[in-house]
Amino acid sequence: MVFVLDSLGPADLVTGSIAGAKYGYSLLWLLVAALVARFMIVDATGRYVMVSGESLLAGFGRISKWIALLWFAVTVLMRHVAALTKLVILGSAAHLVFPLPTRYSIAIWGISSWVAAFALIYWGRYRLFEKLCKPLGVVMGSCLVAAAILSRPDPAALVKGVLTPVLPTEQGLYSPALVVMALMSAAMASFSNLKYSAYVHEKGWRNLSFFRRQRMDLLLSMCVMFFILATIQIAAAGALKPRGIEVGKLEDLIPIFAEVLGYGGRSILGVTLWSIVFAGTLGETGYGIMISDVYYRFMRRSAAVALRNQAAGEMPAYRWMVLYVFLSPLYAVFTGWTPIGLVLVKAAANVLLLPIVILAVLRLTADRKIMGAHANGWLTNIVLGLTTLVAVYLGCRGFIELLGFRN
Numbered sequence: 001m002v003f004v005l006d007s008l009g010p011a012d013l014v015t016g017s018i019a020g021a022k023y024g025y026s027l028l029w030l031l032v033a034a035l036v037a038r039f040m041i042v043d044a045t046g047r048y049v050m051v052s053g054e055s056l057l058a059g060f061g062r063i064s065k066w067i068a069l070l071w072f073a074v075t076v077l078m079r080h081v082a083a084l085t086k087l088v089i090l091g092s093a094a095h096l097v098f099p100l101p102t103r104y105s106i107a108i109w110g111i112s113s114w115v116a117a118f119a120l121i122y123w124g125r126y127r128l129f130e131k132l133c134k135p136l137g138v139v140m141g142s143c144l145v146a147a148a149i150l151s152r153p154d155p156a157a158l159v160k161g162v163l164t165p166v167l168p169t170e171q172g173l174y175s176p177a178l179v180v181m182a183l184m185s186a187a188m189a190s191f192s193n194l195k196y197s198a199y200v201h202e203k204g205w206r207n208l209s210f211f212r213r214q215r216m217d218l219l220l221s222m223c224v225m226f227f228i229l230a231t232i233q234i235a236a237a238g239a240l241k242p243r244g245i246e247v248g249k250l251e252d253l254i255p256i257f258a259e260v261l262g263y264g265g266r267s268i269l270g271v272t273l274w275s276i277v278f279a280g281t282l283g284e285t286g287y288g289i290m291i292s293d294v295y296y297r298f299m300r301r302s303a304a305v306a307l308r309n310q311a312a313g314e315m316p317a318y319r320w321m322v323l324y325v326f327l328s329p330l331y332a333v334f335t336g337w338t339p340i341g342l343v344l345v346k347a348a349a350n351v352l353l354l355p356i357v358i359l360a361v362l363r364l365t366a367d368r369k370i371m372g373a374h375a376n377g378w379l380t381n382i383v384l385g386l387t388t389l390v391a392v393y394l395g396c397r398g399f400i401e402l403l404g405f406r407n
Contacts, residue, residue, distance in 0.1 A: 001133035003042075003196055003221045004228070005140075006283030007189060008276050009082075010089045011350075013232055015182040018247045020236025023168045023176075025153070025161030027183060031229050032162060034187035037387040039222045040380050041188075041358060044365040045197035046205075046214050051374050053206040055293050056197035059364050065298050067360060072294045074353065075191055076324070079287055083329040087114055089277045096254070096270030111330070113274070117281040118326040122319055126202050126289065129282045136279045141228065143272040148231035151238025158234070174246075181394045185350040187229060188387075191357060195286030202289055208374070284325050292317040351395035355388045 019027045045056050052059060061068040091110025099105050120128055168176040196218075200206075205214055239255050240247070247253060253273075254266050295317040362384050366376045376384075 001137055002130050002199055003218075004224050005133050005137055005279040006129075006195060006199075006286060007192060007225060008140075008228065009186075009280035010085055010273070010277050011182070011186040012229055013253070013273060013276055014247065015179070015186045016229055016232030017236040017240070017253050018174060019179055019183055020233035020238075021240035021245055021247050021252075022170070022174075022179065024237040024241050025157045025233065026164075026166055026168060027180070028158070028161035028230055028233060029163065029165045030180065030183050031187050031226055031233075033165070034184050035222050035226050035229075037383055038188045038193065039218065040383050041361060041387075042193050042196045043215065043218055044361050044376060044380065044384075045194060046200045046218065047211075047374055048361075048365050048371070049197050049200045050205060050208050050211055050214065051371055055201045055290075056194055056361075056364075057290055057293050058297055059370070060360055061294075061298055062370075063360075063363060068294050068298050071191070071194075071360075072291060072299075075287060075291060078191060078353075079284070079321075079325050080328050083284075083325050084332045086277050086281050087111075087329050087332050090114065090274060090281070093270045093273035093277065097267045097274070113278060114281075114326060114330075117278060117284075118322065121282055121285045121288070122322045125314075125318070126199070126285050129285045132282065133279070136275050140272055140275040140279070143268050143275075144228060144231040144235065147235035147239070147268075151235050153234050153238055177394070177397050181351055181397070184391070184394060185354075187225075188354060188391075189350060191350075191353060192283075192286075193357060194290065194361075195283070198286050198289045198293070284322065287325070288318045288321040291321045351391050354391040354395070358384050358388045358391070 048056055048059055057068050057071065060071065087110050088106075090113040091106035091108075094109030094113060095106045098109075100108055102108070120132070167180065170176070174182075200214065236247075236253075240252075243255065245252060245255055254269055292315050296315055362376070362381065365371055366381055368375045
C-alpha cells in the first residue's frame with residue numbers, strides 16, 4: 001500500500017482522464033505494457049537491496065560517486081517542481097468540496113493541507129505514512145471504483161482496449177503523442193521508482209530470506225496499480241467521451257463524478273483528488289530518506305549511515321529535506337498557474353529522466369560480480385533496454401510538442 005499510494009499522484013488522475021475522455025478504452029493496453037516494464041525496473045532495485053544489504057544509492061556510489069551526486073542535484077530540483085503541482089491541486093480539490101466565502105479559498109485550503117502533510121512526515125516519518133495508507137487507499141479506491149462501475153463500461157470494448165495495442169491518430173486538445181507520453185510517464189514514473197528500494201531498505205528487508213515475500217508484494221502492488229489507473233480511464237471514457245468533453249482544466253473532471261454519481265459528484269471528485277495528492281505528498285518521505293542517505297554517504301560522510309547502516313530516515317538531513325520540499329513552493333498559491341499545465345510539464349520531465357534511471361539500475365543489477373546468481377536475466381535486460389529507447393523517443397517528441405502547446 002505504501003508503494004501504490006506513493007506512486008499515484010495528480011498526473012495519474014489528469015492523464016488518465018485526458019486519455020479516457022478523448023480515446024475511450026483504446027489506451028488501456030499502454031497501462032499493461034508500462035506496468036510490466038515498471039515491475040522489472042522496481043524489482044531489480046529491491047533485489048539489489050536484498051542481495052547486498054545496502055541501499056540502492058550506495059550501490060550507485062560504488063559505480064561512481066558522481067552518479068549519486070547527480071541524482072541528488074536533479075532530485076532536489078524535481079522535488080520543488082512536484083511540490084508546486086501538489087500544493088496547487090490540494091487547494092483546488094479541497095475547494096471543490098467546501099469552497100470558503102473568500103477569493104483566497106484555494107490558497108487557504110492548499111496551505112492548510114500542506115501544513116498537515118508536513119507535520120505528518122516531519123515527525124511521523126515512514127512508520128506513520130505506512131499506517132495512513134490503508135484509510136487513504138479505501139477512500140480513493142471506493143470513489144474510483146464507484147465511478148467506473150456506474151459509468152456502465154462496455155465489456156467487449158474494455159477487453160479490446162487491454163489486448164489490442166493501437167496508437168491513436170485523432171487530434172484533440174492534446175496531440176496523441178503528448179497523451180501517450182503523459183500516460184507512460186504517469187504509469188512508469190522515473191525517479192520515484194527508486195523509492196521502492198528505499199522502502200525495502202527502511203523496512204529491514206536486507207537479505208534474500210525476504211526475496212519471495214518481496215516479489216509477491218511487488219506483483220500485488222502492480223496489479224492494484226493497474227486496477228486503479230484503469231478505473232480512471234474507464235470512468236472518463238463513460239462520463240466525458242460521449243459528451244465530447246476534453247480535459248483542459250481541473251473543473252473538466254467534475255462531470256466524471258457528477259454525471260455518474262449524481263448530486264454529490266463535485267464533492268466526491270474533490271475528496272478523491274485530495275486523497276490521491278495528499279498520499280503522494282506523504283510519499284515525499286521516500287525522497288527524504290534517499291537524499292539523507294546520499295548526503296551522509298557522499299557529501300558529509302557519516303559512519304552511522306555508511307558503516308553501521310543506520311536508517312537514513314532517522315538522520316537530521318531527512319528533516320532538512322522535508323523543510324525544503326514544503327517551504328520552497330509556497331509562492332505557487334499566489335500565481336495563476338494551472339494544475340493541468342504543471343502536471344504535463346512534470347510528465348515530460350519524468351519521461352526524459354526515465355532512461356537515466358533505467359541505465360543506472362541496469363548497470364548495477366546486470367553485473368554478476370555484484371549480484372551473483374541474482375543478476376538480471378536476459379528478458380529483464382531486453383525489456384529495460386527497449387523501455388529506454390521508447391522513453392527517449394516519446395520524451396523528446398512529447399517535450400517538443402508540449403513547448404508548442406504552451407506557446
